[in-house]
């Protein structure tokens with residue numbers, strides 16, 4: 224994770240109104256030259272300035288469509304800004320207002336370790352074709368290893384489509400995989416594999432701290448999905464006990480969770496889906512319906528405020544906050560824009576050309592493979 228120096232004065236003592244006035248003035252002055260993208264997990268005090276909001280997949284696509292904008296200020300986390308840099312033109316500049324806004328899950332896999340994993344698993348697999356599928360929540364260097372090995376990135380919104388592509392024969396336009404190596408998140412691909420009709424026995428976990436990931440040749444050869452031992456520190460917080468508690472508290476409540484949650488939580492919920500799918504499900508729900516939502520707290524609170532004719536509560540009693548994304552606040556946004564209007568670019572995020580070439584192979588596949596809009600019903 225990168226480190227951001229404290230902003231110092233005047234930003235530390237500016238009021239919300241002062242920051243608001245300055246950000247709005249800069250936006251007006253920069254006009255079409257500026258686009259601000261905001262991830263759904265971003266706090267309301269920042270999302271109010273976003274020209275577009277979305278999950279990783281939607282924002283990646285949107286970034287690639289902003290042909291008029293010279294500056295793309297990404298209010299998300301570092302891997303998202305890297306993807307935006309790769310999907311935009313060479314003359315466009317991507318800025319992350321706080322460089323320490325990283326992703327703990329993306330930090331769980333690096334390129335060297337992923338390549339070692341691919342080599343070790345290939346040596347154990349008895350000649351089976353292994354295709355890596357990397358969650359978009361990963362560094363550009365990890366995406367490059369994926370692209371070089373014939374794989375693709377995916378998001379929670381199109382994971383199933385990408386896995387089906389990977390497992391389809393090359394004659395049918397797929398990657399011809401006999402086995403999938405999924406990194407860094409284990410939970411998303413395990414849940415999706417079960418949606419596709421596979422069993423838990425078809426999945427094994429590769430532990431990067433152990434030789435061969437702690438796996439034997441027999442285990443690798445019997446498995447279809449080899450899952451890197453990674454997770455999201457936010458979605459890992461949700462439990463089956465919380466689901467039981469909400470059901471006791473609000474009889475008739477429906478539980479919808481993100482597939483980054485552990486598999487027992489996904490299976491105990493009524494529905495699971497990506498952030499876009501969760502948003503759509505709540506938006507289309509009947510007035511008077513009751514929902515417990517297992518995802519990042521800023522999004523859940525926004526849904527509760529937007530749909531006041533239905534009950535929307537956090538699944539957990541404590542707040543599951545993406546603390547790294549939360550580092551982007553109005554002060555950092557104001558600071559980045561202050562510099563832009565004075566002709567200085569701060570916190571530009573770039574990907575080296577050799578990494579970009581290979582990473583784009585994996586990223587382009589993700590952007591072009593459509594996901595589904597509806598959440599998946601578990602019960």
Ligand code: SF4
Nearest residue numbers: 326327328455457545
């Ligand atoms: S919610 Fe989890 S996966 Fe998403 S950016 Fe935050 S730490 Fe990363």
